Amino acid sequence: MLKKLYLVFGFGVLGLYTTASMLGWEVANSGSHSRLGVPFFYSGFHGGK
Amino acid sequence: MSVLQANCPSCGAPIEFKAGSTLVLVCPFCRSAVARTDRGLEDIGKVAEIVDSESPLRLGLRGSYNGNTFELTGRAQMKHELGGVWDEWYATFSNGWVGWLAEAQGRFYLTFYQPLPQGVVVPSFNDLQLGQVISEIPSQTPLMVQERGHGTTAAADGEIPYKLTPGELFAYADLAGKNNAFATIDYSIEPAWVFVGSQVTLAEIGLGDAKPVQREARSVAAAAASCPNCGGPLSLTAPDKAERVTCPNCDSLLDVNQGNLSYLKTLTPPVGAPDFVAPIGASGTFPGGVEFKIIGAVARSVTIDGMKYFWHEYLLYNPTVGFRWLVHSDNHWNFVEPVNAADVETKFVGDTTAIFNGRTYRIFQDAPAVVEYVKGEFYWRVEQGETVRAIDYIDPPLMLSQEISGNEINWSAGTYMPNDQIEKIFGITGLPKPWGVAPNQPFTGRFYYTWGALPLPLLLVVAVFMIPIAGLTKTVENEQITLPPLQNATTPQTAFSQPFELKANRNVRITASAQVDNSWADLDIDLINDQSQEVESVNIPVEYYSGSDEDGPWTEGDKASDATLSSLPGGKYQLKIEGTWEKWQTPMPVQVKVEQAVNRGVNFLCAFIVLLLVPVFGFFRKFSFESSRWRDSMFTASGARNSSDDSSVYSSDD
Numbered sequence: 218m219l220k221k222l223y224l225v226f227g228f229g230v231l232g233l234y235t236t237a238s239m240l241g242w243e244v245a246n247s248g249s250h251s252r253l254g255v256p257f258f259y260s261g262f263h264g265g266k
Numbered sequence: 267m268s269v270l271q272a273n274c275p276s277c278g279a280p281i282e283f284k285a286g287s288t289l290v291l292v293c294p295f296c297r298s299a300v301a302r303t304d305r306g307l308e309d310i311g312k313v314a315e316i317v318d319s320e321s322p323l324r325l326g327l328r329g330s331y332n333g334n335t336f337e338l339t340g341r342a343q344m345k346h347e348l349g350g351v352w353d354e355w356y357a358t359f360s361n362g363w364v365g366w367l368a369e370a371q372g373r374f375y376l377t378f379y380q381p382l383p384q385g386v387v388v389p390s391f392n393d394l395q396l397g398q399v400i401s402e403i404p405s406q407t408p409l410m411v412q413e414r415g416h417g418t419t420a421a422a423d424g425e426i427p428y429k430l431t432p433g434e435l436f437a438y439a440d441l442a443g444k445n446n447a448f449a450t451i452d453y454s455i456e457p458a459w460v461f462v463g464s465q466v467t468l469a470e471i472g473l474g475d476a477k478p479v480q481r482e483a484r485s486v487a488a489a490a491a492s493c494p495n496c497g498g499p500l501s502l503t504a505p506d507k508a509e510r511v512t513c514p515n516c517d518s519l520l521d522v523n524q525g526n527l528s529y530l531k532t533l534t535p536p537v538g539a540p541d542f543v544a545p546i547g548a549s550g551t552f553p554g555g556v557e558f559k560i561i562g563a564v565a566r567s568v569t570i571d572g573m574k575y576f577w578h579e580y581l582l583y584n585p586t587v588g589f590r591w592l593v594h595s596d597n598h599w600n601f602v603e604p605v606n607a608a609d610v611e612t613k614f615v616g617d618t619t620a621i622f623n624g625r626t627y628r629i630f631q632d633a634p635a636v637v638e639y640v641k642g643e644f645y646w647r648v649e650q651g652e653t654v655r656a657i658d659y660i661d662p663p664l665m666l667s668q669e670i671s672g673n674e675i676n677w678s679a680g681t682y683m684p685n686d687q688i689e690k691i692f693g694i695t696g697l698p699k700p701w702g703v704a705p706n707q708p709f710t711g712r713f714y715y716t717w718g719a720l721p722l723p724l725l726l727v728v729a730v731f732m733i734p735i736a737g738l739t740k741t742v743e744n745e746q747i748t749l750p751p752l753q754n755a756t757t758p759q760t761a762f763s764q765p766f767e768l769k770a771n772r773n774v775r776i777t778a779s780a781q782v783d784n785s786w787a788d789l790d791i792d793l794i795n796d797q798s799q800e801v802e803s804v805n806i807p808v809e810y811y812s813g814s815d816e817d818g819p820w821t822e823g824d825k826a827s828d829a830t831l832s833s834l835p836g837g838k839y840q841l842k843i844e845g846t847w848e849k850w851q852t853p854m855p856v857q858v859k860v861e862q863a864v865n866r867g868v869n870f871l872c873a874f875i876v877l878l879l880v881p882v883f884g885f886f887r888k889f890s891f892e893s894s895r896w897r898d899s900m901f902t903a904s905g906a907r908n909s910s911d912d913s914s915v916y917s918s919d920d
Binding site (some may be wrong): 223227231237242243244255 | 530718868
């Protein structure tokens with residue numbers, strides 16, 4: 218049973234590697250994700266009046 | 267000679283010599299051995315009745331060998347000098363051949379008289395050496411002395427083709443060769459006669475349907491026996507074969523002589539020896555579908571470096587198959603069967619390797635094994651203190667053992683059996699867990715560095731195929747951007763690149779080069795998706811220092827540095843570069859390069875390491891397992907004697 222589980226795991230890793238290579242997923246060495254803020258004058262705030 | 271009808275010279279009853287080769291006939295009425303001589307019939311004395319046994323053979327049975335039919339017309343029962351009896355069946359062939367079918371411990375040997383070439387004689391009994399090859403005997407395979415000893419003609423029945431003398435002591439030697447070749451030298455005649463043949467199965471000689479005689483009456487009689495020491499009841503499973511039995515009530519060792527018991531001594535278990543875990547009388551079906559019953563148990567020991575190590579051997583019995591052993595050592599189990607000594611190849615006694623059935627076994631132990639304590643019944647005259655030289659060779663899960671006593675060399679093959687298998691065989695649970703690693707215990711984790719490592723080579727194959735599929739590295743943007751001087755040391759300057767196109771499903775590498783010399787620049791670069799305004803930010807510090815000292819010129823750092831991002835959605839992007847640098851009063855030219863489908867090998871390396879972990883762990887386990895195995899050996903795995911065992915268990919004159 219353990220042997221079958223290990224083989225499933227091994228082929229799972231292989232599948233993950235193949236998928237990552239196809240989709241360009243990378244264990245990146247840097248980078249952080251964000252989104253640019255909407256410019257203040259488009260926000261609809263007009264001085265609180 | 268021809269068929270002769272006559273009257274017994276002792277009792278006058280009618281007797282008939284059916285086979286022309288018969289020399290002696292046992293009168294079925296008065297049990298006199300009647301010899302046919304040139305002068306007529308001669309009464310050469312009374313013979314004892316055959317000891318009832320569970321032999322599947324009986325007088326009158328017909329079989330065939332090499333296309334020739336035969337009938338069992340006579341039977342002689344011999345007593346071994348160390349106890350026990352064996353049967354010699356006289357096979358009269360239809361074509362006039364005379365064959366002997368010996369039956370001992372459930373094995374059968376069919377032999378025929380083999381005249382030696384003119385002038386050739388076999389070595390004398392006293393000159394015979396155990397293990398010696400007797401080249402004087404014509405045979406297709408070399409025949410080696412396996413046993414030399416004395417026997418006594420104990421009983422007979424039917425017609426016998428030689429002048430059997432009741433009670434006669436004779437010397438003999440048994441020889442064995444490859445492919446079940448077998449021979450006997452009979453030293454009761456001068457010069458000695460040689461009988462050559464082979465070990466056979468009953469099926470091979472057309473007696474496969476012969477069934478063991480049901481010996482119910484005998485068992486009942488045996489069950490009624492009582493210990494001559496304490497009077498307690500005891501029973502014998504194989505009374506015809508038993509030579510020793512212990513009383514379960516008072517622990518007396520009793521001698522068995524044709525069913526009569528006599529007290530020898532009271533046994534005491536040795537100090538430090540573990541108790542027997544399997545009960546006498548337990549039975550179970552072993553691999554091969556043969557049901558064996560435990561009829562005896564022996565505690566044996568070996569002393570190494572002053573330390574006594576114990577193990578147990580259970581004697582198994584099946585009326586058709588004979589005797590086998592179940593060895594229990596450190597809570598590990600082995601099923602042991604006898605093997606033909608001639609089928610085992612060693613250069614000398616105590617050789618570092620032995621070859622059997624095409625497998626090479628390595629020496630593991632060579633020490634005197636001593637019988638410490640016994641329980642149950644035995645087919646030989648077992649004694650406390652009985653010592654043999656025991657040499658074990660291993661090729662897991664098999665073990666080949668050689669036991670050398672005064673007149674005999676025996677080889678046996680043991681097969682390792684896991685505890686759960688033993689529990690299943692005997693229908694029990696809770697056997698104590700094994701300690702350490704047994705000499706021939708197989709390593710069960712081999713899978714993890716053999717078939718279990720299959721994903722590793724597959725990973726290499728996939729990696730090679732993925733290079734063209736994932737695409738080769740392509741530069742999508744390469745531009746020099748000059749950042750104006752800073753207003754102060756801490757307020758960064760910002761610049762934007764030209765827009766460029768990124769493709770989906772490809773990683774992104776941003777490389778920045780700055781003209782720094784013994785200074786630094788710190789660049790925060792944002793990769794902005796023009797459509798979604800999603801931003802991926804990376805920090806790329808660039809620093810480069812150089813100089814020279816007493817060791818010569820040196821450099822540190824690099825004028826270029828990079829950062830890699832996982833794949834991003836395809837579309838138009840722009841770089842926003844925000845930088846500070848050490849020489850902030852001067853402008854900073856920065857070369858930025860954006861590449862896609864960069865093959866860094868990081869994914870491959872991660873997958874490789876993950877997949878390598880288990881095989882490497884498997885190898886370590888194997889190494890540790892083998893270290894534990896050989897730690898208990900007197901030898902190394904290469905066959906050299908362990909340095910810690912320099913003090914051999916044998917004295918120099920052994």
